[in-house]
Amino acid sequence: MIMRTKVCFWPIIFCLLLGMTVPVSAGEKIFKIGGLAALQQGFGQSMQAGASVAVDEINAAGGVDGYKLQMVWYDDELSPSIGRTLAQRLVFNDHVDAILGCHASTVVLATADLMMQNQILDIAMGSAQKVTELNNPWIVRVRENDLLTGKVLANYMVDKAGLKKIAVIYQSDQYGMGGRDNLIAALAPKGLKLVAAEAHNSGDKDFTSQLLNVKKAGADGAVLISGVPDLGIMVKQARQLIPDVKIYMSSVGATKPFMDVAGEAANGTFAVVPYTETNPDPKVQKFIATFKAKFGTPPLDFFSGLSYDAIKMVAQAAKEAGGPANHVKMRDAFRAIKGYTGGTGLTYSVSSNGETIHELILITYEKLKQKVVMKVSGD
Numbered sequence: 001m002i003m004r005t006k007v008c009f010w011p012i013i014f015c016l017l018l019g020m021t022v023p024v025s026a027g028e029k030i031f032k033i034g035g036l037a038a039l040q041q042g043f044g045q046s047m048q049a050g051a052s053v054a055v056d057e058i059n060a061a062g063g064v065d066g067y068k069l070q071m072v073w074y075d076d077e078l079s080p081s082i083g084r085t086l087a088q089r090l091v092f093n094d095h096v097d098a099i100l101g102c103h104a105s106t107v108v109l110a111t112a113d114l115m116m117q118n119q120i121l122d123i124a125m126g127s128a129q130k131v132t133e134l135n136n137p138w139i140v141r142v143r144e145n146d147l148l149t150g151k152v153l154a155n156y157m158v159d160k161a162g163l164k165k166i167a168v169i170y171q172s173d174q175y176g177m178g179g180r181d182n183l184i185a186a187l188a189p190k191g192l193k194l195v196a197a198e199a200h201n202s203g204d205k206d207f208t209s210q211l212l213n214v215k216k217a218g219a220d221g222a223v224l225i226s227g228v229p230d231l232g233i234m235v236k237q238a239r240q241l242i243p244d245v246k247i248y249m250s251s252v253g254a255t256k257p258f259m260d261v262a263g264e265a266a267n268g269t270f271a272v273v274p275y276t277e278t279n280p281d282p283k284v285q286k287f288i289a290t291f292k293a294k295f296g297t298p299p300l301d302f303f304s305g306l307s308y309d310a311i312k313m314v315a316q317a318a319k320e321a322g323g324p325a326n327h328v329k330m331r332d333a334f335r336a337i338k339g340y341t342g343g344t345g346l347t348y349s350v351s352s353n354g355e356t357i358h359e360l361i362l363i364t365y366e367k368l369k370q371k372v373v374m375k376v377s378g379d
Contacts, residue, residue: 031067031324033314034090036083036101036111037125039075042257043103043303047125048073050304050343051100053291054311064318069311072096076107083107084114091118097324098314101125103143103303105174112136119327121317121334123310125303129178132353140334140354142310144274146175149250150182151378152272152360157221157248158190160376167196167219167245169210169234171226179225179250195219200234202227207234211241221246228252232261239265246270254363254370255301267368272360275305275344278370279361287343302344309342313356316340 035051037044055069063069072094076083083102090096091114098121102108105126112131115122115138124131124141132145144152157163168183170176180197187193196217198210211234214222222245224234231252238247252258253271262269277288277298287308291299299305314334321329337356340348348356362373 029063029067029323031064031069031315031318032094032096033069033071033311034087034094034096034099034101035071035073036076036086036090036099036107037073037103038078039073040077042255042300044075046300046303047101047103047307049291049295050299050307051311053287053294053304054308054315056294057290058311058315064315065323067318067323069315071100076102076104078102078104078107080106080110084110087111087114091120096120097318097327097330098123100307100310100314105131108139109134112139115139119331121314121327121331123314123334125306125310128174129182132355135353137335137354138331140350140356142306142313142348142356144251144272144357144360145355146178146250147182147185148355148357148360148378149272150179150186152362152376153223153248153250154183154186154190155378156270156272156362156374156376157223157246158187158192160374161221161246163221163246164192165195165217165219166192166221166223167198167214167217168194168223168225169198169200169207169214170224171230172199172201175227176225179223183223183225200226200230202230204230205233207237208241211238214245215242219245221248223248224253225250226252228255228257229261232258232263232265235262235269236265248272251302251360259368264368266365268365270362270364270373272362272376273302274346274357274360275299275302276361276363276370276372278363279345279372281345283341283343284345305342305344309340309344309346309348312342313337313340313348 037047074086103125105128108124108126170180247269249271251273254273317334318324320333338349363370
């Protein structure tokens, strides 16, 4: 494994646990899964931690038909070129049976042909619609895609909240522009167009111009599509400049880094997420309790729950395939999964294009705590 200095967002002991490798006894049959993520960042560490909880549970129960699970993690630094090099290492040196990651779509796209050529199941965690458009039979995505986010937001804002004049402020990159376009597409069947679409650059600190244009357009709702810390700063300024406009966000708005910046300004805003620890679903609360027992802290963000579910599903697929050695059978078994419920509280059903998530959870903030409003379908 490539060793680099980690910037850890959780306790020191957690950093140490992430660096450990589960020992394997001589002669044991191994189901080896590769992991690609930005391990020096919160999302990557969250993926690694959630997956480790699932691996512990599966191995404690005897593994998969006598195979013990083992994960091999590499830090791809969110770089497509580094990610491809490390994916080659996982395939040709480590001889993995499947790969989990990355949470960056650019890395998924850079390694997609490698997965197909070598018949390795890639359980992707990036959200870009371009991943779906590849139509790669060796990629399944255990995360919401950006198009689904747009549909869920539109369905709730228009059909449930009754909003008529919707604006968007978006980051001027693939993530932001894609989110804008997906929202436009989702509103079109409802006979609505955006009343304002305002761009900003990553790293901006002043959003006065964009927010005042939203106000001038008479918007009753605004979707903010940005990263952190920008999103938190924007929400704080929105509270001052457009206090009567309902604020909606993608899953970035349900993360601790967002809350660290937004603070009290987050109260009353909404976000769509695949997981929240305030979900009373018993499976969610069981996952959280197990995670706390292992790390002494609740999951940091939704990537822990998604990775936990991904490992559980690939283990189920391997069992149905008679073990992980037959990659084609394992892939087909994974792609046949219907109605699987896991630690996120979502129900996963794999569609023909490899998507597994078709609904999201809408949360709002009350007294700085996430509160589940409802599950919203993308249909």
